[in-house]
Amino acid sequence: MPASSILLLESDPVAGAGVETILSGTGYVVTRAADADETMRLAADHQLVIIDVVTGVRSGIDICAELRATPSLSAVPVLCISTSDDVEERIRFLEAGADDVMARPFDARELEARVEALLLRFQRSRDLSPAISTDGVVMTRARRAVAVFSPKGGVGTTTIATNLAVAVAARRPNQVVLVDLALQFGGVATHLNLRPRQTLADVVRDDAAMREAELLRSYSTTHSSGLHVLAAPAQPEAAETVTQSHVDRILGTLLDAYELVVIDAGSTLDERVLAVFERADTVVLPVYPEIAALNAMHALLEYLAETGVLGSKALFVLNNMFAREILKPRDVESALGSKVGLELPYDPFIYLKAVNEGIPVVIGAARSVAAERLVRLSSSAFGLDGVGVARPQEERRPGGLFRIRR
Numbered sequence: 001m002p003a004s005s006i007l008l009l010e011s012d013p014v015a016g017a018g019v020e021t022i023l024s025g026t027g028y029v030v031t032r033a034a035d036a037d038e039t040m041r042l043a044a045d046h047q048l049v050i051i052d053v054v055t056g057v058r059s060g061i062d063i064c065a066e067l068r069a070t071p072s073l074s075a076v077p078v079l080c081i082s083t084s085d086d087v088e089e090r091i092r093f094l095e096a097g098a099d100d101v102m103a104r105p106f107d108a109r110e111l112e113a114r115v116e117a118l119l120l121r122f123q124r125s126r127d128l129s130p131a132i133s134t135d136g137v138v139m140t141r142a143r144r145a146v147a148v149f150s151p152k153g154g155v156g157t158t159t160i161a162t163n164l165a166v167a168v169a170a171r172r173p174n175q176v177v178l179v180d181l182a183l184q185f186g187g188v189a190t191h192l193n194l195r196p197r198q199t200l201a202d203v204v205r206d207d208a209a210m211r212e213a214e215l216l217r218s219y220s221t222t223h224s225s226g227l228h229v230l231a232a233p234a235q236p237e238a239a240e241t242v243t244q245s246h247v248d249r250i251l252g253t254l255l256d257a258y259e260l261v262v263i264d265a266g267s268t269l270d271e272r273v274l275a276v277f278e279r280a281d282t283v284v285l286p287v288y289p290e291i292a293a294l295n296a297m298h299a300l301l302e303y304l305a306e307t308g309v310l311g312s313k314a315l316f317v318l319n320n321m322f323a324r325e326i327l328k329p330r331d332v333e334s335a336l337g338s339k340v341g342l343e344l345p346y347d348p349f350i351y352l353k354a355v356n357e358g359i360p361v362v363i364g365a366a367r368s369v370a371a372e373r374l375v376r377l378s379s380s381a382f383g384l385d386g387v388g389v390a391r392p393q394e395e396r397r398p399g400g401l402f403r404i405r406r
């Protein structure tokens with residue numbers, strides 16, 4: 001395999017030579033760009049662009065934003081090196097579209113690890129890049145599973161899961177399934193006004209169905225949008241009968257039975273949810289801008305960073321469930337140590353109406369800003385916008401909550 005080529009923009013010759021030595025020592029081919037214009041010109045010929053300290057009219061942040069605003073360069077990852085550990089500077093880079101930010105001074109091994117991770121992640125997105133199917137619909141080649149989970153209940157998990165499933169099912173009728181793994185009090189059927197005849201409690205009693213795609217499809221209930229639904233058990237006590245091994249087998253078979261799988265994973269972290277994270281390509285994590293919710297998310301991310309199960313699958317959605325903004329998106333991002341992929345606006349009426357009538361926002365209020373955002377989220381979570389999987393995380397470990405400005 002040819003060595004990956006990296007384009008490096010660094011105005012300071014000594015610092016530039018340092019980065020070049022580390023990367024060429026690991027086997028990468030490094031090209032030094034003289035200035036911003038040369039970076040823009042040469043970026044498409046490289047697998048990664050590193051923007052280090054830049055002097056000149058345009059700052060590193062400007063150049064990063066320019067690269068990201070160029071559609072033909074969307075598949076080239078950008079790693080920015082900030083001059084200090086200042087969180088504001090790092091957030092500015094992320095806002096400009098950097099895929100990762102590393103602070104000076106750094107250890108050679110950190111640079112190597114981040115470069116390798118970015119190259120791998122973008123290679124994966126390229127492998128999953130959209131293909132045009134015979135009916136002209138843009139689809140990813142790989143089958144994909146998207147889970148929605150929140151460590152706190154009542155923050156919009158089911159609203160998001162149902163809307164993103166309905167939005168994508170409209171493009172692929174009978175090829176998308178939504179599984180309600182919020183097993184005790186699953187709300188998917190209510191949000192879609194469905195009365196399922198069979199649920200997951202029936203599926204786990206049928207060993208053959210957990211193995212055979214066609215049989216498993218027969219347990220689903222079809223929604224008018226063309227979405228298939230595997231409903232949660234009707235009685236909360238039946239949740240106990242669904243084990244981690246069941247969840248793993250059911251998801252494996254669903255990926256054979258359908259092109260796309262959406263999972264409402266609820267808000268209870270247990271081994272069944274860990275099995276969901278293992279199977280999912282993207283994990284959508286709704287957060288709402290309030291300290292208790294952020295604390296819970298922080299604890300979840302710390303735990304998952306240790307298990308390594310989440311990796312770069314996380315896609316944070318800031319769900320504004322309050323009329324007034326309490327924390328700013330930037331505060332939420334610094335608490336999470338990660339960029340928020342998408343923001344859902346507050347609406348006093350349409351979400352509530354949607355649940356009460358059992359008609360998801362993307363259908364019942366199709367022209368609303370909320371619907372537009374939910375459709376965008378659906379495309380982004382499945383990589384149908386050509387962007388790939390989740391928005392990359394700034395770093396594995398979340399930043400401290402103490403940095404929140406009130």
Ligand SMILES: Nc1ncnc2c1ncn2[C@@H]1O[C@H](COP(=O)(O)OP(=O)(O)OP(=O)(O)O)[C@@H](O)[C@H]1O
Pocket residue numbers: 150152153154155156157158159160182187266267319320321322344345346347348349351352353355
């Ligand atoms: N951005 C928003 N603005 C206003 N209301 C919202 C918003 N998002 C969700 N809601 C409302 O909040 C309520 C809870 O939403 P939802 O049932 O999706 O949350 P959940 O996390 O799945 O809850 P549970 O833990 O009970 O399963 C619903 O009535 C929904 O309509």
Ligand SMILES: [Mg+2]
Pocket residue numbers: 157158159182186187266
């Ligand atoms: Mg729910």
